[in-house]
Amino acid sequence: APGPRLGEDMEAYVLRPALRGRTMQCRISRDKRGVDKGMFPFYYLYLDAAEGQKHFLLAGRKRKRSKTSNYLISLDPTDLSRDGDNFVGKVRSNVLGTKFTIFDNGVNPERKNFIPETARIREELGAVCYETNVLGFRGPRKMTVIIPEINAQNQRIRIQPQNEQESLLSRLQRGARQGLVLLQNKAPSWSNESGAYVLNFHGRVTRASVKNFQIVHPDDRELLGTGLPGPGLEGRGMSGRELLPPSALELFSRQGRARVIAKP
Numbered sequence: 001a002p003g004p005r006l007g008e009d010m011e012a013y014v015l016r017p018a019l020r021g022r023t024m025q026c027r028i029s030r031d032k033r034g035v036d037k038g039m040f041p042f043y044y045l046y047l048d049a050a051e052g053q054k055h056f057l058l059a060g061r062k063r064k065r066s067k068t069s070n071y072l073i074s075l076d077p078t079d080l081s082r083d084g085d086n087f088v089g090k091v092r093s094n095v096l097g098t099k100f101t102i103f104d105n106g107v108n109p110e111r112k113n114f115i116p117e118t119a120r121i122r123e124e125l126g127a128v129c130y131e132t133n134v135l136g137f138r139g140p141r142k143m144t145v146i147i148p149e150i151n152a153q154n155q156r157i158r159i160q161p162q163n164e165q166e167s168l169l170s171r172l173q174r175g176a177r178q179g180l181v182l183l184q185n186k187a188p189s190w191s192n193e194s195g196a197y198v199l200n201f202h203g204r205v206t207r208a209s210v211k212n213f214q215i216v217h218p219d220d221r222e223l224l225g226t227g228l229p230g231p232g233l234e235g236r237g238m239s240g241r242e243l244l245p246p247s248a249l250e251l252f253s254r255q256g257r258a259r260v261i262a263k264p
């Protein structure tokens with residue numbers, strides 16, 4: 001897909017769903033160097049464009065004082081402040097770190113100082129649930145991704161919960177799936193030969209990793225959206241449905257336990 005045009009409104013660009021039938025191939029690099037980057041690394045998202053060009057899109061970093069995993073996403077790699085102009089959204093987990101929600105930069109309506117007349121209620125752009133499996137942490141985890149439907153005009157359905165009960169995760173919990181698209185990670189199969197779980201990444205995997213996953217639609221397991229870390233920890237994500245903030249996808253993939261390798 002073509003990269004952003006010069007002078008394009010980058011906030012609108014990164015929030016716009018990918019066009020149907022188009023593949024957006026991205027990569028994520030992680031910077032763990034430096035004093036506290038082991039605990040709070042930086043993530044940088046790039047779009048791979050024609051002629052080998054890379055377009056910087058987003059930067060992310062785990063925030064230091066939150067009780068839950070809370071990753072801030074910014075348009076500017078040098079400005080990851082929560083109240084900065086470049087703040088475009090965040091990824092927040094539940095207390096257990098098993099469920100994540102991606103918000104834009106709107107306001108939580110349950111905040112005490114929320115003023116409906118002036119503040120825009122935040123949108124939920126997606127959510128991911130990890131289910132531990134019967135094998136405990138030894139087997140591959142099951143990942144369910146929930147995104148709002150994209151209409152025929154390629155616009156995302158607005159999900160702006162007034163309260164927790166209207167959130168994507170609560171709707172998933174009670175089976176209220178109207179206006180939602182549910183995706184899952186493709187279950188790897190056990191290979192006695194390699195002594196590991198395998199999935200066919202069509203030559204794109206260079207190393208066995210718990211971060212290798214393929215997101216598919218349950219009704220069409222061959223239509224892949226894939227998040228893959230490359231050799232230098234640079235992930236390459238392809239999301240056929242929507243340009244989720246893949247730095248968020250990179251973060252999600254860190255929750256898995258079982259290594260998934262490419263089918264020989």
Ligand SMILES: O=C(CO)COP(=O)(O)O[C@H]1[C@H](O)[C@H](O)[C@@H](OP(=O)(O)O)[C@H](OP(=O)(O)O)[C@H]1O
Pocket residue numbers: 065066067068069070082090092094095108
């Ligand atoms: O204990 C908790 C209940 O689950 C959460 O505690 P914590 O993880 O520290 O998160 C709270 C922090 O103040 C965080 O800075 C806020 O995000 P913000 O700075 O982006 O506003 C967040 O606002 P929220 O995401 O809930 O709107 C708050 O909920």
